[in-house]
Amino acid sequence: MAVQxxxxxxxxxxxxxxxxxxxPKVVLMGEDIGxxxxxxxxxxxxxxxxxxxxxxDTPLAESGIVGTAIGLALRGYRPVVEIQFDGxxxxxxDQIVTQLAKMHARSLxxxxxxxVIRIPYGGGIGAVEHHSESPEALFAHVAGxxxxxxxxxxxxxxxxxxxxxxxxxxxxxxxxxxxxxxxDVDTEAIxxxxxxxxxxxxxxxxxxxxxxxxxKVCLEAAAAAQEEGKSVEVLDLRSMSPIDFDSIxxxxxKTGRLVVxxxxxxxxxxxxxxxxxxxxxxxxHLESPVLRVGGFHAPYPPARLEEEYLPxxxxxxxxxxxxxAY
Amino acid sequence: MTVESTAARTPRRTSGGKRxxxxxxxxxxxTAQAQAAEPELVQLLTPEGQRVEHPDYAIDLSADxxxxxxxxxxxxxxxxAEAIALQRQGELGLWPSLLGQEAAQIGSGRATKDDDYVxxxxxxxxxxxxxxxxxxxLLGMFRxxxxxxxxxxxxxxxxxxxxxxxxxxxxTGYAMGITKxxxxxxxxxxxxxxxSSQGDVMEGFxxxxxxxxxxxxxxxxxxxxxxxxxxxxxxxxxxxRAQGFGFPGVRVDGNDVLAVLAxxxxxxxxARRGEGPMLIEAFTYxxxxxxxxxDPTKYRRDEEREAWEAKDPILRLRTYLLAEGLAxxxxxxxxxxxxxxxxxxxREAVRSMEDPDMMAIFENVYADGSALVDxxxxxxxxxxxxxxxxxxx
Numbered sequence: 245m246a247v248q249x250x251x252x253x254x255x256x257x258x259x260x261x262x263x264x265x266x267x268p269k270v271v272l273m274g275e276d277i278g279x280x281x282x283x284x285x286x287x288x289x290x291x292x293x294x295x296x297x298x299x300x301d302t303p304l305a306e307s308g309i310v311g312t313a314i315g316l317a318l319r320g321y322r323p324v325v326e327i328q329f330d331g332x333x334x335x336x337x338d339q340i341v342t343q344l345a346k347m348h349a350r351s352l353x354x355x356x357x358x359x360v361i362r363i364p365y366g367g368g369i370g371a372v373e374h375h376s377e378s379p380e381a382l383f384a385h386v387a388g389x390x391x392x393x394x395x396x397x398x399x400x401x402x403x404x405x406x407x408x409x410x411x412x413x414x415x416x417x418x419x420x421x422x423x424x425x426x427x428d429v430d431t432e433a434i435x436x437x438x439x440x441x442x443x444x445x446x447x448x449x450x451x452x453x454x455x456x457x458x459x460k461v462c463l464e465a466a467a468a469a470q471e472e473g474k475s476v477e478v479l480d481l482r483s484m485s486p487i488d489f490d491s492i493x494x495x496x497x498k499t500g501r502l503v504v505x506x507x508x509x510x511x512x513x514x515x516x517x518x519x520x521x522x523x524x525x526x527x528x529h530l531e532s533p534v535l536r537v538g539g540f541h542a543p544y545p546p547a548r549l550e551e552e553y554l555p556x557x558x559x560x561x562x563x564x565x566x567x568x569a570y
Numbered sequence: 571m572t573v574e575s576t577a578a579r580t581p582r583r584t585s586g587g588k589r590x591x592x593x594x595x596x597x598x599x600x601t602a603q604a605q606a607a608e609p610e611l612v613q614l615l616t617p618e619g620q621r622v623e624h625p626d627y628a629i630d631l632s633a634d635x636x637x638x639x640x641x642x643x644x645x646x647x648x649x650x651a652e653a654i655a656l657q658r659q660g661e662l663g664l665w666p667s668l669l670g671q672e673a674a675q676i677g678s679g680r681a682t683k684d685d686d687y688v689x690x691x692x693x694x695x696x697x698x699x700x701x702x703x704x705x706x707x708l709l710g711m712f713r714x715x716x717x718x719x720x721x722x723x724x725x726x727x728x729x730x731x732x733x734x735x736x737x738x739x740x741x742t743g744y745a746m747g748i749t750k751x752x753x754x755x756x757x758x759x760x761x762x763x764x765x766s767s768q769g770d771v772m773e774g775f776x777x778x779x780x781x782x783x784x785x786x787x788x789x790x791x792x793x794x795x796x797x798x799x800x801x802x803x804x805x806x807x808x809x810x811r812a813q814g815f816g817f818p819g820v821r822v823d824g825n826d827v828l829a830v831l832a833x834x835x836x837x838x839x840x841a842r843r844g845e846g847p848m849l850i851e852a853f854t855y856x857x858x859x860x861x862x863x864x865d866p867t868k869y870r871r872d873e874e875r876e877a878w879e880a881k882d883p884i885l886r887l888r889t890y891l892l893a894e895g896l897a898x899x900x901x902x903x904x905x906x907x908x909x910x911x912x913x914x915x916x917r918e919a920v921r922s923m924e925d926p927d928m929m930a931i932f933e934n935v936y937a938d939g940s941a942l943v944d945x946x947x948x949x950x951x952x953x954x955x956x957x958x959x960x961x962x963x
Contacts, residue, residue: 349935
């Protein structure tokens with residue numbers, strides 16, 4: 245029975261289990277990932293089954309975790325690192341940006357750094373400060389890193405398999421508020437390429453691009469727009485570096501309108517990059533300017549405000565309306 | 571305990587001392603207690619070239635081996651002098667000189683075995699020499715033709731690390747991998763007195779202790795982190811810091827190649843036996859500038875340098891070799907010729923280095939390739955071609 249309905253967190257757990265079974269060089273590292281199974285239980289049961297030398301509880305030091313993961317990779321291991329929360333990654337930012345991202349190039353291709361860094365990201369769970377951020381653009385900006393985010397259980401399983409098999413460092417952003425959403429996982433499927441976008445709803449009037457936690461919001465917005473007679477196409481971007489501009493271009497050439505949605509602040513966000521490149525590629529096809537819906541240039545707000553702060557159905561529909569009104 | 575800053579700068583030379591692990595040689599220990607602020611210093615060859623014994627660190631080298639260490643240090647100094655000259659001539663953009671640190675680097679480098687792994691800073695030219703890295707390769711990044719470029723795995727010598735202290739963690743992780751593999755090799759992580767202030771070095775110490783990783787943290791305390799002296803960096807002698815992390819630390823005369831070799835060998839053996847990490851503080855002096863861009867006259871006195879000149883690592887071994895009849899004049903004359911020829915080779919190798927092709931920057935950004943890199947490469951190639959096809963360059 246290859247197809248199972250699984251919560252997204254459990255799909256990641258199964259993917260990690262498969263990787264540990266298939267490749268003795270795969271090791272998991274992180275804070276509280278052993279007996280506790282991580283604060284979100286994503287690694288639940290793995291230390292019990294694979295032992296403390298493969299599922300490693302580390303000291304509470306993010307730079308130390310990523311720095312030693314680099315050393316393990318240089319020794320031939322394939323470390324999969326868990327950063328406990330988005331806002332906790334910054335002590336490791338130097339190791340990721342200065343060391344991990346550049347070492348392959350510095351060695352003129354002699355060494356490879358197959359390190360995956362898993363980061364639960366985004367808001368919507370009523371957390372305290374530093375637990376709800378979306379820092380993906382800060383990593384996508386760095387040459388040498390690949391940055392992806394699944395939106396559903398099937399992608400969560402397969403994109404992690406692909407990330408672990410990749411010889412490049414991959415930052416794997418997990419939409420934490422979708423951890424408990426269940427959908428089908430086919431562990432015998434032939435997966436799409438890791439960096440390909442996917443059309444999750446076809447439409448003709450406007451293209452909505454989202455990723456991670458926002459794909460669900462985009463689909464809801466498209467369904468609501470349909471009731472008003474507007475045909476909205478939804479693309480799940482899946483990869484923020486590299487970005488599958490060809491798929492976005494093909495969609496925009498059909499619809500003529502593009503709205504990009506993400507939780508991260510729009511200023512210098514992935515929406516800005518998509519807007520610039522798509523404007524360049526599709527200038528004569530565009531019926532309106534590319535619009536963005538996302539966070540503001542303000543620190544992530546206290547939890548009581550996040551429902552208003554996060555892009556929701558109404559804010560996405562507002563952008564859809566503004567685009568169509570051009 | 572209050573530590574006088576002067577104590578950190580002018581250690582008492584002693585042939586006896588407190589054992590790293592805590593066991594003491596009684597008489598020496600009493601002396602040490604009486605002068606608690608004076609850190610112990612393992613020494614086997616005094617600045618005057620006298621062999622002395624140490625209760626914990628013995629060494630017995632053949633005449634051949636002693637001459638080999640001498641030769642290593644002389645050639646390393648020659649290489650360094652050539653690089654400085656090449657920078658002055660505009661052939662290199664920058665050079666971080668190791669002048670004065672030859673014993674610390676050759677002694678520790680020669681203590682490593684082939685399957686050990688070394689993580690250097692950017693000044694370990696002598697260690698690179700011991701590991702068999704082509705000298706030319708070290709110069710590429712300072713000429714600006716690459717950012718490293720040698721294969722770390724061909725000599726188990728990692729790329730130079732420029733951001734201070736980061737490599738302490740890479741070394742620790744690599745050592746954790748050795749443990750997982752059940753191998754009996756070990757790792758040396760080089761860093762300096764300035765790097766001792768970095769969090770990554772502290773995290774490296776702690777991870778190494780927690781996982782009992784076979785890594786030797788080798789600190790060359792050359793007294794100066796560009797313009798900042800030891801007193802601006804720390805309050806407790808560096809080697810003592812290891813105790814707080816749960817492994818031994820020892821201070822060695824960094825200008826004494828025999829002591830450095832003996833202590834590093836012992837630390838590596840200990841690591842290979844599964845006894846975990848160790849910290850070595852090689853007490854030495856940066857005789858030159860931080861790099862060719864630096865001007866030490868702005869922050870340190872000539873007298874300080876002169877005092878360290880008397881402790882020169884090469885001179886003391888030469889005195890010893892001559893006094894003991896372990897090398898004759900012919901050896902020194904031959905070495906001088908070899909050194910000159912080596913210098914010439916280095917100069918020629920640098921001058922013949924070709925500038926890389928601009929398109930090379932798009933190679934090796936990713937091991938598995940990237941559509942983004944492919945797109946930008948194609949755009950730039952088209953831009954370049956537009957000149958060649960049109961009016962030309």
